[in-house]
Amino acid sequence: MATRLWQRPAFWGFLFITPWLLGYLTFTIGPMLGSLALSFCRYDLANLAFVGGANYARLFAKDALFWKSLWNTATYTLFAVPLGLTGSLFLAVLLNQKVKGLALYRTLYYIPSLVPAVATALLWNWVFNANFGILNNSLRSVGMAHPPAWLQDPNWALPAFIIMSLWGIGGGRMIIFLAGLQGIPDSYYEAAEIDGAGSAAKFVHITLPMLTPMIFFNMVLGIIGSFQVFTAAYIMTAGGPANATLFYVLYLFRQAFEEFRMGYASAMAWVLFLILLAFTGIQFSQAKKWVYYEGELR
Amino acid sequence: MREAPTAERGLRRPLKSALVYAALTGGAVLFSIPLLWCVSAAFKDVQTVFRVPIQWMPRPWHPENFRDAWTVLPFPIFVVNTLIVTCFAVVGQVLSASLVAYGFARFHFPGRRVLFMLVLSAMLLPAQVTMIPVFILWQKLGLVDTFAPLVIPAYLGGGAFTIFLLRQFYLTIPRELDEAAMIDGCSYFGIWRHIILPLSRPALITVLLFSFMAHWDDFMGPLIYLHSQEKLTVSIGLRLFQDQYGQTNLPLLMAASMLHIAPVVIIFLIGQRYFIKGIVMTGLKG
Numbered sequence: 001m002a003t004r005l006w007q008r009p010a011f012w013g014f015l016f017i018t019p020w021l022l023g024y025l026t027f028t029i030g031p032m033l034g035s036l037a038l039s040f041c042r043y044d045l046a047n048l049a050f051v052g053g054a055n056y057a058r059l060f061a062k063d064a065l066f067w068k069s070l071w072n073t074a075t076y077t078l079f080a081v082p083l084g085l086t087g088s089l090f091l092a093v094l095l096n097q098k099v100k101g102l103a104l105y106r107t108l109y110y111i112p113s114l115v116p117a118v119a120t121a122l123l124w125n126w127v128f129n130a131n132f133g134i135l136n137n138s139l140r141s142v143g144m145a146h147p148p149a150w151l152q153d154p155n156w157a158l159p160a161f162i163i164m165s166l167w168g169i170g171g172g173r174m175i176i177f178l179a180g181l182q183g184i185p186d187s188y189y190e191a192a193e194i195d196g197a198g199s200a201a202k203f204v205h206i207t208l209p210m211l212t213p214m215i216f217f218n219m220v221l222g223i224i225g226s227f228q229v230f231t232a233a234y235i236m237t238a239g240g241p242a243n244a245t246l247f248y249v250l251y252l253f254r255q256a257f258e259e260f261r262m263g264y265a266s267a268m269a270w271v272l273f274l275i276l277l278a279f280t281g282i283q284f285s286q287a288k289k290w291v292y293y294e295g296e297l298r
Numbered sequence: 299m300r301e302a303p304t305a306e307r308g309l310r311r312p313l314k315s316a317l318v319y320a321a322l323t324g325g326a327v328l329f330s331i332p333l334l335w336c337v338s339a340a341f342k343d344v345q346t347v348f349r350v351p352i353q354w355m356p357r358p359w360h361p362e363n364f365r366d367a368w369t370v371l372p373f374p375i376f377v378v379n380t381l382i383v384t385c386f387a388v389v390g391q392v393l394s395a396s397l398v399a400y401g402f403a404r405f406h407f408p409g410r411r412v413l414f415m416l417v418l419s420a421m422l423l424p425a426q427v428t429m430i431p432v433f434i435l436w437q438k439l440g441l442v443d444t445f446a447p448l449v450i451p452a453y454l455g456g457g458a459f460t461i462f463l464l465r466q467f468y469l470t471i472p473r474e475l476d477e478a479a480m481i482d483g484c485s486y487f488g489i490w491r492h493i494i495l496p497l498s499r500p501a502l503i504t505v506l507l508f509s510f511m512a513h514w515d516d517f518m519g520p521l522i523y524l525h526s527q528e529k530l531t532v533s534i535g536l537r538l539f540q541d542q543y544g545q546t547n548l549p550l551l552m553a554a555s556m557l558h559i560a561p562v563v564i565i566f567l568i569g570q571r572y573f574i575k576g577i578v579m580t581g582l583k584g
Binding site for chain 2: 011016111117118220221235262266
């Protein structure tokens with residue numbers, strides 16, 4: 001007895017996921033293949049020409065700004081991600097000390113991460129202002145006669161962005177860590193105390209291992225996110241001074257939407273994609289060695 | 299059962315907790331300074347805003363900065379535009395993600411596991427790798443400088459993160475309810491409409507909040523797609539503001555920024571409970 005197509009649950013399952021499937025084909029897979037193809041072409045929205053590997057060749061061999069932007073972004077990531085993770089974890093541990101007013105503190109630390117990116121950029125523009133900014137005012141008042149000019153100084157602009165990124169340590173990452181901490185059974189700590197473990201030993205041997213899944217999650221998404229910084233640089237420095245804050249996506253955006261070099265920008269997009277794919281792949285393959293999942297052997 | 303605190307412990311505990319409170323409070327003050335400064339600057343005038351040392355209480359008081367910020371650029375139009383884009387996109391995102399999540403949570407079909415992995419893997423994809431062909435597509439359709447590119451994609455799936463979060467929630471709704479409804483003659487669509495949707499209100503609110511914030515904040519999307527001034531959103535409008543008044547009238551710029559920040563913070567404070575749960579749900583099992 002054959003059931004009609006529309007009577008089968010599988011048919012309905014497919015039907016329900018159809019919006020996603022259409023979206024995935026139109027806005028993800030299709031465009032991905034499109035940008036791969038474009039990366040071998042020259043296209044200024046009017047004329048299309050196949051150029052083989054010329055975009056990649058130019059990118060790697062001739063474009064100093066490409067390397068500069070990659071270097072800036074990698075440096076930013078190298079500092080912003082570990083500092084951000086450590087900061088979020090530290091905050092979560094503090095908040096997990098059975099403090100009174102937890103909700104209030106959590107809200108106060110969370111709010112900075114809510115501020116829209118454009119507003120954050122406008123605000124920090126003035127925090128870092130060399131003459132009138134709060135930061136340099138404070139530095140002068142504690143006796144530093146010549147504080148850095150931050151966003152106007154090629155040596156200090158990138159550190160300024162790293163500092164600014166730390167404003168967000170109370171955001172989603174911290175909430176995830178806090179939930180992880182609250183999920184560790186008290187009995188683990190009690191057992192360790194009986195064995196004579198001190199605070200440091202408990203942190204290293206219980207807290208950290210139990211949090212490794214959250215550290216992993218936050219790290220993977222953190223690296224991907226920090227390779228895509230754009231808005232702050234676009235608004236605050238426009239990549240300057242002397243290209244010190246020319247981040248990868250900012251340079252890509254300029255190539256695509258200011259110079260209309262769609263092929264060249266697509267090549268850049270694919271290089272970024274492959275870099276992140278490699279990073280993510282390495283992290284996933286290393287995960288078995290250090291990420292601890294409870295009930296893994298189910 | 300706990301041992302009675304020894305003398306040494308009795309002394310260390312309060313000391314430790316005092317340190318914790320001091321660190322937390324100090325940190326909270328430090329973290330609040332930029333925003334407090336913004337609020338304070340928004341009420342000042344051009345003369346007092348740069349005064350050193352900082353004068354935290356604005357004197358004289360200039361609440362009219364907000365009125366000026368509201369009228370000096372077509373700010374109301376920016377707000378209306380942002381609300382239109384945000385509302386249509388949020389509705390689309392929540393509706394379509396809910397249907398898709400229902401499909402993944404309740405039905406067996408060939409390739410389901412692989413397809414769901416594809417959903418999740420999209421979270422790891424940098425947007426830039428699709429951005430250019432998508433732009434070309436909208437350009438060929440003649441829809442650049444309309445809201446369509448910012449709204450329509452939301453109706454096609456609603457994003458990896460949203461689908462994942464809703465699916466996790468739907469898995470916790472007992473299947474017996476579906477079965478009972480089926481016996482009563484409910485269709486699969488009816489089950490979604492009458493069982494799943496009403497029971498997943500907390501999750502829907504979470505997703506709604508996330509979606510609102512993402513679209514209210516969005517900068518790169520409007521930057522790429524919107525060009526004429528009467529179509530701009532607040533985030534782009536603020537940048538215009540900076541170009542025109544950033545150097546000359548900082549209080550006005552800060553008042554305008556406040557108008558951009560306030561809705562998000564207010565919505566967060568209202569929906570905080572759901573919001574925190576939502577973040578936790580997505581992070582626990584990546």
